[in-house]
Amino acid sequence: MRFDIVTVFPEFFSSLDLSLVGKARERGLIAVQTHDLRDWTTDVHRTVDDSPFGGGAGMVMKPDVWAEAIDDVVGAAHGETPGTNEVPARTVLAIPTPSGAPLTQGDCWDLAEADHVIIACGRYEGIDARVADYYRGSGMEVFEYSLGDYVLNGGEVAAIALVEAVARLVPGMVGNPESLREESHGEHGLLEYPVYTRPTTFRGHDVPAVLTSGDHGKVARWRRDRALERTDARRPDMLAALTPDQLDKKDRAKLAELGWVVGEDGPLAVVVDEAQPAEAEAVSQLAGRLFPHACPPDMKPEDVADFVAKNLSERDFAQYIADPNHLVLVARVDGQIAGYSLAIIPEAGQVHEGAPAAALADGADEPLLVYLSKMYIEPQWRGKGLFDILIRDTLEAITAAVDAPEIFVWLGTNIGNKRAIRAYKRAGFEIVGEREFFVGEQVNKDLTLAIRANMPQ
Ligand code: JE8
Numbered sequence: 096m097r098f099d100i101v102t103v104f105p106e107f108f109s110s111l112d113l114s115l116v117g118k119a120r121e122r123g124l125i126a127v128q129t130h131d132l133r134d135w136t137t138d139v140h141r142t143v144d145d146s147p148f149g150g151g152a153g154m155v156m157k158p159d160v161w162a163e164a165i166d167d168v169v170g171a172a173h174g175e176t177p178g179t180n181e182v183p184a185r186t187v188l189a190i191p192t193p194s195g196a197p198l199t200q201g202d203c204w205d206l207a208e209a210d211h212v213i214i215a216c217g218r219y220e221g222i223d224a225r226v227a228d229y230y231r232g233s234g235m236e237v238f239e240y241s242l243g244d245y246v247l248n249g250g251e252v253a254a255i256a257l258v259e260a261v262a263r264l265v266p267g268m269v270g271n272p273e274s275l276r277e278e279s280h281g282e283h284g285l286l287e288y289p290v291y292t293r294p295t296t297f298r299g300h301d302v303p304a305v306l307t308s309g310d311h312g313k314v315a316r317w318r319r320d321r322a323l324e325r326t327d328a329r330r331p332d333m334l335a336a337l338t339p340d341q342l343d344k345k346d347r348a349k350l351a352e353l354g355w356v357v358g359e360d361g362p363l364a365v366v367v368d369e370a371q372p373a374e375a376e377a378v379s380q381l382a383g384r385l386f387p388h389a390c391p392p393d394m395k396p397e398d399v400a401d402f403v404a405k406n407l408s409e410r411d412f413a414q415y416i417a418d419p420n421h422l423v424l425v426a427r428v429d430g431q432i433a434g435y436s437l438a439i440i441p442e443a444g445q446v447h448e449g450a451p452a453a454a455l456a457d458g459a460d461e462p463l464l465v466y467l468s469k470m471y472i473e474p475q476w477r478g479k480g481l482f483d484i485l486i487r488d489t490l491e492a493i494t495a496a497v498d499a500p501e502i503f504v505w506l507g508t509n510i511g512n513k514r515a516i517r518a519y520k521r522a523g524f525e526i527v528g529e530r531e532f533f534v535g536e537q538v539n540k541d542l543t544l545a546i547r548a549n550m551p552q
Contacts, residue, residue, distance in 0.1 A: 096209065096265050098127045099168045100254050101161075102216040103143060105129040107251040116262050125262050135164040144219050151220075158223035165213060165230065172211050184210035187236045189257060190227055191216060191250030195239040198257065202240065206257070207264035209236075214257060216250035284337050286325045288318035320349050327353040337361050351480025356428060358479075363428050365481060367488040370423040370435065375413040378425060378435050382407040385471040391509050391539055398535030422496055426472075426485045434472035434481055436489040438504070440465050440497055449530035451543045455503045463499035465548065467506040477514075486522045494549045502548040507532060507541035519544050 100108060108129045111117065119125045133141040144154035169186060187209045206212060215222060231237045242253045262268065291302045305317045323346065326333050334350070338361050342350070347357050355362040370378050383403045390399055405411075415421035415437060426434040439447065440463075446452055447466045455462050470489065472482050493504055507530050508515045516526075524544040532539045 096125045096207075096262075097172055097211045098125065098214065098258050098262075099172065099211070100127070100129045100214045100216065100258075101132050101164050101168065102129060102249075102251055102254070103132050103218055104216075104249070104251055105131050108255065110255060111258055115268070116259055119262050119265065119268055122267075124265055124267050127258060130164065130168060132160060132164055135160050135167070147220060153220040155220050156217055156222040158225045158229070161215060161222055161226045162229065165215065165226070168213055169211075169235075185236070186211040186213065187238050188227075188230050189214045189238045189240065189254075190222065191241070191253030191257070192221060192239050193241055193246060195241040197243055198240045198253075198260070200260075202238070203257075203260045204264055206238070206261045207266075212257075212261070214250070214254040216254050218249040283322075284333055284341065285322040286330055286333070288321040288325070316345060319346065323349045324353065327355070331364065334362050335364070347480060351483050354484055356476060356479045356481050356484070358428070365433075365484050366427045367424055367485060367492075368427070369492070370412070370416050370425045372413060372416055374425060374432070375416055376409045377432055378416075378423065379407055379409040379412045381432055381435060381473070382412070382469065382471065385473070386469075388474070389471070389509065389512060389515065390534070391511055394534055394537060394539070398537060402534050422489075422492055424485065424489050424492055426481060426488075428476060428481070433476045434485050435469065436467065436471075436485055437469040438465055438467050438489060438493055440493070449507060449532075449541075449543065451505055451527040451545055454527040455505075455545055460500060462501040462503045463497060464545075465493050465497070465502060465504045467504050470506070482518050483522060486519075490546065490548045499549075501551075503545050504548045505543055505545035507543050510540045510542050516542060516544070522546070 102108070108127075111127050112120075116125070116127070120127055132143055136142055142157070143160050144156050147153065147155045165188065172186070173184065185208070187206060189206070189212055191214070215226070227237050227239060240253070240257070242256055247253065291306060295302045295307065303317065305313050308314070323334075327350075334355060339357055339359070342357055342362070350357060350362055354365050354367075356365055357363075386403055386407060387399050412423065416423050420440045420442065422436075422438040422440065424436045424438075425432045441447055446464060450464045450466065452461070452464060455464065467489065470482075470486065472485065490504060494502060505527065506519070506524075508519065509532075510529070520526075524546045526542055527545045528543045530541045530543055532541045
């Protein structure tokens with residue numbers, strides 16, 4: 096594989112004599128040649144630029160000088176290995192430019208299969224656009240790429256990056272091809288986990304104990320969780336690009352903790368927010384649809400409908416949303432409301448009917464008992480971690496909304512609703528009592544559960 100780099104700063108590329116690229120060159124796996132563009136000028140001033148047509152600041156690199164240089168570099172490479180060209184060599188003209196698509200690992204794997212890569216490093220305002228157009232039109236592969244969304248003074252740094260990223264993928268370069276595939280931006284689509292070596296304590300920072308435990312399963316899980324966390328924090332776009340087959344049960348649990356649910360096509364970010372006044376209708380419709388799911392099977396349909404009409408109408412929700420003592424949160428997945436919670440914050444001294452006050456008052460001060468009146472998830476998102484995300488964010492929002500030394504959140508749920516009870520317990524709720532709950536004339540037995548929402552100060 097051969098790289099020819101054309102530039103007005105050939106000295107820039109001395110770094111390619113070093114390290115891996117240097118070794119590959121010594122071993123004959125790759126050849127790298129730099130060329131001074133000014134060698135193809137014909138005037139005494141060795142001019143490579145001229146003012147831009149259409150006006151504007153700066154100078155543009157002349158197409159004629161570039162074409163002479165590229166033609167010669169192409170010709171020289173083909174003449175070099177006579178007889179080996181029954182199959183035409185794959186030549187790529189690579190042009191670094193801030194208006195190119197960002198270079199990817201996929202691009203680099205592809206370029207590693209080329210026979211000849213010519214890199215044209217521009218300066219000033221760049222190279223006359225007809226250079227790329229002309230060579231593309233003549234059948235050459237032209238690859239305009241960028242290093243990223245920041246401004247460099249020319250293409251040289253991007254050329255060095257390309258050579259280093261491509262050269263290490265050339266067959267025979269790295270001893271172990273497995274180690275190449277495992278890398279970040281490789282197959283698994285996550286950023287790398289953090290790495291550590293001796294000493295085990297460095298300036299007060301210990302190596303995570305799991306890494307010295309000898310438990311390979313635990314190490315693998317720990318690394319995977321750190322990679323998921325980093326990717327969430329730094330490259331959520333990469334998480335969104337994962338597919339369901341790449342994610343096991345523990346990955347999904349970690350993702351839920353980070354605020355993602357996994358749908359049919361892959362992870363989707365969950366956004367939990369206070370409901371807006373304009374959303375009263377949407378939340379009311381969702382509430383009306385989901386309330387019957389939480390009712391015991393023997394409840395009369397007309398009683399259910401009556402409750403929905405009297406408590407969960409659009410007008411009711413418009414009031415809840417407007418009232419500072421009601422906290423209505425909606426969980427959005429893909430922009431769609433996929434669940435909601437409704438919490439009622441009591442006024443000072445007020446205790447909601449059925450509140451397990453006695454069970455929770457163990458301190459000198461009465462704890463504030465916030466009533467979690469509703470907490471519903473669309474069936475399609477159940478068992479996918481959305482409940483855990485919404486309950487966590489609801490507790491957080493309650494803690495942020497009220498100022499009290501001790502805040503408990505409590506709720507009642509039908510004694511037969513095993514799924515709900517299990518979900519609340521998983522979130523940290525404990526059963527604190529029972530209550531009777533009337534819908535129409537029917538008495539329903541509820542369990543009451545509660546959790547401390549704020550940590551002791
Ligand atoms: C370059 C570059 C990459 C990246 C690449 C090539 C040639 C039009 N602008 C040109 C105006 C400001 C100065 C620019 C200088 N320049 C920059 C890059 C790049 N690949 N990721 N950022 N910048 C040239 C001239």
